[in-house]
Every structure is written in structure tokens, then in C-alpha cells.
Amino acid sequence: MTYTKDSGLVKVWVGLLLSGAYTLDQVPNLFNLKTVVAEVVNGTDV
Template identity: 60%
Template sequence: MFNVLSGLVIVWVGLVKKGTYELEQVPNISNLKEVVSDQINAA
């Protein structure tokens, strides 16, 4: 459902990178956490 261009993914990646939230706090909505995790680990 979500991919790297999804707005919600972009927002969560930014929030995790800034330190506002931890990766564990990303909601388990469909594959959101997986895609955000992949983006954080790829950076």
C-alpha cells in the first residue's frame, strides 16, 4: 500500500530522522513501518 513516495512515509521518515519519534513509534498501518524502516536504514 505505502511506498517511498507516499506522503505519510515521507512525513514519518522526517520525524524519525529529526529525533521527534523513534522508529518503534511508527504506527503499524499496513506496510508503513516497514517502508519507513527501509528508508531510515538505507540513508
């Protein structure tokens, strides 16, 4: 399974990071989830 910037789980984690509820270190290493979330939060295109 691979996640994209349009995946629901990515959007949830991006929202949690932007709200300050979690940090990037707390995003689970689930397939490529952490990588995609980091790219979206840092503003780089996936």
C-alpha cells in the same frame, strides 16, 4: 493499501525519525508503513 517510499505519510514519518522527534517503535503498524519507513531510514531501497 500499500505505501511506497514516495508516499506522503512515509515522507512525514521519515522526517520525524530523522529529526529525533519519534523512534521507529512509535511508527504505527498501519498496513506496510513501518516496514517502508524502516527501509528508507536504513537506506535500503523499497
